[in-house]
Amino acid sequence: MSERPSRMEEVRQIQQDFRTLSEHSTDIISRFDRAMRYLYVNPVIERYSGWPREAFIGKSNAELGMPRALVTLWNERIQSVFASGRTETFEFSFPAPQGECHFEARLVPEFGEDGRVATVLGVAHDITDRTRFEETLRRTAHDLDERVKEVSCLYTVASLTQQRSRALAEVLQGTAEALAAAYQYPEITCARITVDGHTEWSEPFEQTPWRQAVTFGANNRPSGVIEVFYREERPPAQEGPFLAEERAILNAVAELLSRSLQERQEWAAREKAEAVLVRKTKELERLNAELEEFAYVVSHDLKAPLRAVANLAYVIDEDVAEGLDEENRLRLRLLRKRVMGMDTLIDRLLGYARLDRSTQEREAVALGPLLDDLLARLTIPPGFRIELQEPLPTIFANPLHLRQVFQNLITNAIDHHDSSKGSVWIRAHDDGKHWRVEVVDDGPGIPAWAKERIFRMFSSGGKPGHTGIGLAVARKIVLSHGGQIEVADNSPRGTIFRTFWPK
Structure with a gap:
């Protein structure tokens, strides 16, 4: 019996995860029953249909008045998935309010406990931009009649530029060869591409007066030039011996190279940043380890003489206290008190140094019960009242540090x-992305000059007997959890400490 609730909880979690993902997806996600009625559709459908998504639930495409060809296409594909239990992929167009949109759809079977297809899940991805680009290429090919070689050149260059693993020299070399082959006289055409002082060309190469060129670059900075030469003179055309269509293909290749160059620069910058991050992370881990080791050594080296002083004070108090006058007895008590305070300070410094090591273990913590338990264990002066104002959130944090x-x-x-x-x-x-938890008091408040340094180590506000570490520890814990802490005035008097905890 214990397995079934666990299984049901697992199913509920899966359903919740699915809904969370689908509700924020930019793709159209829908679910159909065997009558091809919508059981679910995510909010994106409203942007493409202009209808509220509630209008789809319980209805089929036919009942919604979709175009007949679209209804037939979807019905055939959905029925095929129910019958075969296999995924179907296809493309379709839809007259959206913003204009004709093109989609790539994928229908996936969802099986019930009996092993049969219970529902069909559909995911439609908007490929309008890609479709329009392909249409532009088709129109160019049509306008250039039989000049399929130019379209082939664009595809070749696009393929080269999309392969991140290829060296830049190889991309430039392949582009130069493809471009030379795409011109109207490929037998006498050669090309040369220069990027930031690096040059590649097609063979055989000869620089002549019959030249067509275009500059290109990344991030609005010209950094390269593509040059096409005829090695022999040819009759005049729209641009010297070159065609206007050849100018178009040259510009298209330049655009593809610009994109490739920008992507390569972004990849290089990203890899460099990631390497710096890895190096900084390792350095931080090393420094934290050194800090912890240093704090431990300092703690050990300081506590040994402190224990000796404490023991000596205890012996003096036991053996000769009766022979001391009141002033010296007071000094002896003050000595023992300061030794205890120093011991406490060392413990807190050691704990502060170890914070980064222990904040990794986190879990969902209900703040209300945690504070109830905390207040039950704290020694609250009789004249003070601590009030928890419900509701209090559940925070993902290290419970001990919270x-x-x-x-x-x-x-x-x-x-x-x-x-x-x-x-x-x-x-x-x-606060949306964060829980803002405030601790508010009706005390004297904090002067403006003190607010700037209140979270620094050893900033006790001049209060005797205080280490000045508590607020520094609180700040370090909150920051290590990805949050923030700040201080503000309370009206009419007092102070507000605001902590922000990521959800």
């Missing part, structure tokens, strides 16, 4: 209050 943040903020609000009585409120707001 607890530490709010413990530090609550303790800070109480310790820096100017009265023996006061109130602290904890409330939350949904």
Whole structure:
């Protein structure tokens, strides 16, 4: 029996994941039953149809008044998937409000528990831009009559430029050869391409006065030139011995090379940035490890003499305290208190250094129960009231560090209050991409000059007996979780600490 709820929960999760993905997809995603009625369609359909998506549910394409040819095409394909259980892929056009749109559709069978196709899932991807580009190429080929070689040149160059693994020299060499073969006199045509001082050409090559050229580049910066030469003189045409159609193909090749060059620059920049990121990450990991090791060594080296001082003070207190006057006994108590404070400071410094190591283990934490437990364990002065204002969110975080943040903020609000009585409120707001959780008090507030350094290490605001580490720890934890923390004035008095936690 325990497996079935688990299975149902798994199914619900899968359904939720599907809905989340489909609701944000730019493709049209739909589901059909055996009567070819819509069971589901995502919001993108509204942009292409002009109808609310609710109008599709429970209806077929025929009932919606779709064009007859489109209804027939979809019915045949859907029926084929139900019958064969195999995926179908096809293209179709649709008269959208913004004009004729072209799609590539893929129909996938969804099987029920009985092994039969229960529903069909459809995904239609808008290929209008690609279709228009292909149509432009077809019109060019038609306008140039039988000059299929020019279209072949464009495809060759496009293929070369789309292959990231090819060296730039190989791309330029192949483009020069394809371009020379595409002109009206390929037997006497040669081409040369220069990019940032690097040159490739077709063989045999000869530079002559009969030249047609175009510059190209990436990111609006000319960085290359394509030159086509006739090695022999030919009769005049629209541009010297060259045709206007040859100018068009030369410009098209230049555009493809520009795109390729820009993509290569972007790839190189991305790879360089990724390499820098990897190097910086490793360096940060090394520095964090060194910081932790340093903090541990410092902690060990400092705690040993501190223990000796504490033990000595204890011995003095036990053996000769009665012989000391009140002033020296006070000094002895102050010494022991400061030793304990120093010990606490070392522990907190060590914990601060180890924060980056332990923030990796995160989970969904219900903030309300966590704060209830925290307040039950904290020693709250009798005159103070801590109020949790529901609802409080669930935050994806390290639970121990989440607890530490709010413990530090609550303790800070109480310790820096100017009265023996006061109130602290904890409330939350949904900011879209973040949960904003605020800790608000009615204390004296924080001077403007102090706000700029309040999150720095050892900034205690002049309060005796405080290490000045608590807010620095809170800030480091929040930042390590991808969030932010800030301080603001509360009206009419007091302070607001705002923490922002990614959803």
